[in-house]
Amino acid sequence: MPTYRGSWRLTVVGKEAAWPQRVVISGSVSGIVPGEPGRTVVIAGDEWHLVVEHDDGGGWKRSAQVIQRPLNRTGDQASQVIVSKDRFWAHDSTPDDLVVSLETVGGPLSVGKLFAADADRLTPRGSGSLRSGDGEQLLGVEITNTGFESFGYDAVLDISPRGRSELAGCGVLVQDKWRPALLRATGQEVFEGAVSVPPLEVGESTTVYFPVDCAQASSAAPEVEFELRHRSGVRSLRSYGTASITVEGRAKDHRDGGAASPTEQPRGLAHPAASPALRQEPGRAAGHSTA
Structure with a gap:
């Protein structure tokens, strides 16, 4: 059973199955994500588990196989793909009945x-x-x-x-x-x-x-x-x-060094607060990480 910690964005990216599929989340957070391509949800918890299920007409059952592809790391971010097979058939053993991707949200x-x-x-x-x-x-x-x-x-x-x-x-x-x-x-x-x-x-x-x-x-x-x-x-x-x-x-004394005070503006000059300012764009946003 795949287990994750922290905040991840789960997206259903593929479905090659006739039977309905879904992802069941349990642990420190719980919920159900319908197995419909394009569905996405952010899951955040200290430790949570992921199960893929299918409904063959007799109710929801765990799929026969769930495979976690290798974890990809970029800086302090990570992503992973999970593929599954609801049931093995004589001429179909490819684990693509439901495919989901996960990627971390935010930094550590x-x-x-x-x-x-x-x-x-x-x-x-x-x-x-x-x-x-x-x-x-x-x-x-x-x-x-x-x-x-x-x-x-x-x-x-x-x-x-x-x-x-x-x-x-x-x-x-x-x-x-x-x-x-x-x-x-x-x-x-x-x-x-x-x-x-x-x-x-x-x-x-x-x-x-x-x-x-x-x-x-x-x-x-x-x-x-x-x-x-x-x-x-x-x-x-x-x-x-x-x-x-x-x-x-x-x-701060704005008159130090001869500067004009807010109530003693030189004529012909706008108050600084009314003037636009040019600021350099920060090179690194809060929460950003580098290797």
Whole structure:
């Protein structure tokens, strides 16, 4: 019985049978997919099973043969074709009575809530916002394995260069040098700035902490990108996810350096908020992964 974990898109791609066919899903999620070419459904669960059935006029029965073709991997995505034979005949043994394809949906890294954490209890501080003037703080991030296979002991999480740049833009500096007391408090291991992630089964979550300096932070809500480095089969992969956090800091003075304040616009110039902006298209969307 084929078994899958995580989120997959199932599509019925072929049917060469006179009898009605269907796919029955059971386990952490359940349902029935009619065996009609073109039918598609997303199935998401920690662990679920797939059975192909046919109705020969006497009710639904399991098909005689179900074959999983080899799993194809592209980065941290995967796809597979399943073929089946409802009943073997003297002159027809080709397993093509119902053919379905499956492909993973989304990446293995889901980034949840970001929050400022208390270094002693590892709990959110106040509203969970990073605050200027508090100096060194811990940035906590909740992550979930939303892939189709477990994270092994080799998985590590880091704030990507893009995420570090977003934080630095509002005066929040990621500290790569950990104080021994902070390492003991978090119980984490650090490898070249990246934090080791405990083994996670599909659907499991954990919280990872990073030290940041907010002494010169200014108010903002940066989108912070995280990078998960892990292995899938024999391949080393990088997966990405983003989330935002509120930074409470000193307000920026727009008149510093001679710039006009919002209420003191030079005549003949439109207010910046009313003008269109040109922005470079991001080269990597949230959740994207590379080998």
